[in-house]
Amino acid sequence: MALMITDECINCDVCEPECPNDAISQGIEIYEINPNSCTECVGHYDTPQCREVCPVDCIPLNPEFNESQEELKEKYDLLMKKKNQAA
Template sequence: MALIITDDCINCDVCQPECPNGAIAPGDTIYVIDPDRCTECVGHYDQPQCMKVCPVECIMKDPDRPEDRAALERKYLRLTAT
């Protein structure tokens, strides 16, 4: 699954620089995650780094975008292909 940021986001700016795929960006009111770039850090880390650093725990799995580990690995390979 890709991750999403809930309305509890306080725009603290700590998640964006932690994303190795550049999937997190400022939105109109809160930060947003591009589901086409989010691999939950598969290929980079053992756990999603944005979730690890979020002080208000407002980042969660997006129930509308189910992806298993194999799908996240394929996305990672697509994103890192040269």
């Protein structure tokens, strides 16, 4: 599953630089996670780094994007392929 940021976000700015897929960006009021780029850090780390640094615990699973670990790995592989082609 992709992650999401709830309205409990305090805009502390610590999650955005931790995301290895650049899936986190500043939204209108709070930070947002692009579910098409979020792999829960699969392929990079054992745990989602945004959750590791979030001081208010406002990053749950996004119920609209139900993905298995295998699907997250496939998404990671596709993202890395696109990144390498752009380089």
